[in-house]
Amino acid sequence: MRSGNRKANTLLAQLAKGLLRHSAQETAVQLGDRSQYVGMSDIGKGVECMRAAIANKLGLGQRATEQSIASWFQQSDFDRIYKALTKQLVLQRGHWLESGITNALQANGTNILMQLEIMADYKGVPIKAHLDFALVWGWPQPTVRILELKSTERIPESLYSAYETQLYGQLGFLVECWNLPVFNMRDEHGTLVFEKLTFPQAVKQLFGFPFPEKPSSVDIEGWVLCLAMSEAKAFGPYRPSGMMLKACKKTAESIWNGAKEISNGKNNLNDIPYCRGFHPLCDYCNHSSSCPKFEGEELTDAAYDDELTLVAVLKDEKRDLEDRISKKEKRIKAFYAQQGRASVWLKTAHYRFKSTRQEGRKTVDMTKLELALINEIGEQRTHELLAVSAKYGQPFERLHIARI
Numbered sequence: 327m328r329s330g331n332r333k334a335n336t337l338l339a340q341l342a343k344g345l346l347r348h349s350a351q352e353t354a355v356q357l358g359d360r361s362q363y364v365g366m367s368d369i370g371k372g373v374e375c376m377r378a379a380i381a382n383k384l385g386l387g388q389r390a391t392e393q394s395i396a397s398w399f400q401q402s403d404f405d406r407i408y409k410a411l412t413k414q415l416v417l418q419r420g421h422w423l424e425s426g427i428t429n430a431l432q433a434n435g436t437n438i439l440m441q442l443e444i445m446a447d448y449k450g451v452p453i454k455a456h457l458d459f460a461l462v463w464g465w466p467q468p469t470v471r472i473l474e475l476k477s478t479e480r481i482p483e484s485l486y487s488a489y490e491t492q493l494y495g496q497l498g499f500l501v502e503c504w505n506l507p508v509f510n511m512r513d514e515h516g517t518l519v520f521e522k523l524t525f526p527q528a529v530k531q532l533f534g535f536p537f538p539e540k541p542s543s544v545d546i547e548g549w550v551l552c553l554a555m556s557e558a559k560a561f562g563p564y565r566p567s568g569m570m571l572k573a574c575k576k577t578a579e580s581i582w583n584g585a586k587e588i589s590n591g592k593n594n595l596n597d598i599p600y601c602r603g604f605h606p607l608c609d610y611c612n613h614s615s616s617c618p619k620f621e622g623e624e625l626t627d628a629a630y631d632d633e634l635t636l637v638a639v640l641k642d643e644k645r646d647l648e649d650r651i652s653k654k655e656k657r658i659k660a661f662y663a664q665q666g667r668a669s670v671w672l673k674t675a676h677y678r679f680k681s682t683r684q685e686g687r688k689t690v691d692m693t694k695l696e697l698a699l700i701n702e703i704g705e706q707r708t709h710e711l712l713a714v715s716a717k718y719g720q721p722f723e724r725l726h727i728a729r730i
């Protein structure tokens with residue numbers, strides 16, 4: 327429950343309304359009408375859950391709008407307003423960071439193309455890639471670095487497959503469309519900087535130097551830059567991959583045609599495959615209330631709800647505690663590093679401590695492996711191989727609780 331201070335709540339409601347209005351304007355200016363094409367973030371989502379990607383494309387699901395904030399305000403429903411506000415803060419944080427990163431890159435004198443748009447087509451499916459940043463230099467070797475910016479609560483250990491797929495799509499379409507007049511760029515106000523140029527023409531127009539006509543003569547890499555409030559990590563390098571581009575195109579086709587079939591009444595959203603098992607995406611999904619994954623029976627006794635609320639409160643406390651422990655440990659590690667005496671134990675009255683560097687865990691990206699195998703040996707053989715190579719641990723009970 328929000329505090330009963332109406333003036334404070336009014337201020338937060340104003341903020342939520344402004345953020346929603348700004349977000350709608352920004353999306354219209356930079357990305358246009360997203361229902362008219364498949365974007366890289368759609369493809370990234372489609373790789374994780376096709377149902378969610380198609381529902382997004384159809385504009386389904388509950389989303390707060392300026393109007394909903396106004397009506398919740400009239401009903402004094404500040405809890406819902408606050409929830410919408412926190413969601414917007416998470417969603418828009420990335421844009422704020424983006425302008426800070428732009429300033430940093432410009433201070434370095436880097437040649438940057440920002441929000442470069444590539445318009446592509448695959449079997450009649452309109453596809454657009456928007457590149458946060460493309461850094462370009464012509465000497466000593468012609469080079470392009472694509473940077474995809476992600477703002478996260480905490481820096482992940484390994485990259486989510488949705489982010490990787492997004493970047494592979496950008497790299498793939500850049501190379502495939504290199505010499506086609508399909509590159510557009512707008513400034514932050516939505517004014518066209520250039521339209522319908524090839525990539526070398528765009529570089530020549532913006533920075534004044536010629537760029538190779540063939541992407542094979544250029545060193546091209548993609549990186550995902552993950553930024554949390556006080557941490558940063560660069561994941562990469564990723565290089566253009568024909569196989570990953572093919573997978574992106576196929577995913578775009580499934581999203582586009584899937585959405586079309588549902589709007590024409592030829593299919594039902596609940597017949598679209600969705601991600602099975604426990605998936606963090608479901609906790610933030612706008613389509614979870616109608617998702618067949620969570621169909622169930624209603625319990626009317628309030629005691630069940632109370633028990634679940636208690637578990638949720640305890641989990642929040644646990645998260646807070648873990649957060650506090652992690653911050654303390656970070657300070658101790660920083661202190662240890664400042665001593666400049668690697669591997670030496672330091673002692674207090676009751677403890678000894680030292681901080682050492684450990685090797686990172688090596689894991690296999692199953693989505694990437696599966697896509698690679700499908701392209702090499704076909705779907706059936708891939709699934710046979712994966713089935714015989716799978717190893718199963720002992721079954722265990724897992725309690726799944728999610729707020730509706």
Ligand code: SF4
Nearest residue numbers: 375600608611614617
């Ligand atoms: S709730 Fe989960 S499974 Fe259902 S559509 Fe959303 S992401 Fe997919």
